[in-house]
Amino acid sequence: MTSSSRAGFSAVLATAIASAAFVLTGVLVVRGLGDLRNASDVINVTGSARRSITSDQAVWRFTVRSVDDTSLQGAYRTFRATQPAVDSFLKAQTLKPDELRREPVNAGPERYTVIETLNGENREVERTRFVVSETYRLQSNDIRRIQGAVSDATAAFVQASTDGVSIESSDIEYLYTRLADVRLELLKEASQDAQRRAQAIAQSAGNSVGAVKNARMGVFQITPRFETSVEDSGSYDTSSLEKDVTAVVEIDFVVR
Structure with missing residues (x-):
């Protein structure tokens, strides 16, 4: 084979190899796009789960507040005069040491505003008074005991005031x-609910x-029993003994 013939054959071979490579690349690109389309075929569903719970702990606070317009000493004397009645009330509740917490006593001046009439016109006047206060916190797993304390407080506080x-x-x-345990269980149930919904939708179109x-977890809603209102940031009701806990999840499933 002459040099010119060899050169021509090499050019033809190079062209053939380049054409084959182009075809193979095209096949790979098409296949890649097909896989991408399959991967993007998803179904988005929301699943939820709800459980009813009964509160197992109660907390109640009350504050004794003494006010004197002239001196802090006067406010403190009045405050101390109420202590025997308050202590008697607390003793009658037979609380355990860890069920009663007494906050530190707060004492000091307090600014307040009153409306006075001068020359037929109302105006705001700022004054100072002296306040001594203490807050008591009762917390127990014996909810009836706390409820009973609140009922007994009316008569006791009339005497103390x-x-x-x-x-x-x-x-x-x-x-x-035990809310942490309930949350984990509800997340599992909500995820299973989402899967059932996704399967039902996919089967209606002949898929699976x-x-x-x-997967995205929504906020938990802890609401009074049978309450239907929800909040975007979640809710945690503390006003009711009986509650509902609701969990929501949003999941994307691949469609086959």
Whole structure:
């Protein structure tokens, strides 16, 4: 074979190899696009689960507050005069040491505003008074004991209250101490609910669902029993003894 013939044959061979490579690359590209399309075929569903719970702990707070317009010493004397009645009330509740917490006593001046009439016109006037206060916290797994304390408090506080002293009572807070376990169980149930929904939708189109591609956990809603309202940031009701806990998940399943 002459040199010119060999050169021509090499050119033809190179062209053939390049053409084959181009065809093979095209096949790979098409196959890759096909896999990508399959991977993007997903179904997005939301699953939920709800469980009813009964609170297992109660918290109640009340504050003894003494006010004197002239001196801190006067406010403190009045405050101390209420202590025997308050202590007697607490003793009658037969609380365990860990069920009662007394906050440190707060004492000091307090600014407040009153409306006075001068020359037929109302105006705001700022004044100072002196306040001594202490907050008591009762917390127990014996919910009936806390409820009973609140019922007994009315008569006891009437006895303890004198001029210049007020006793402010909060509502009972009802808590559930095993909430972490319930959340894990509800997440599992909500995920199973989402899978069932996805399977039902896919089967209606002659398909089935495969692996989870993405999963997002929604906020938990802890609401009074049979309450239907929800909040975007989640809710944690403490006002009711009986509650519902709701979990929501959003999952993307691959369609097969």
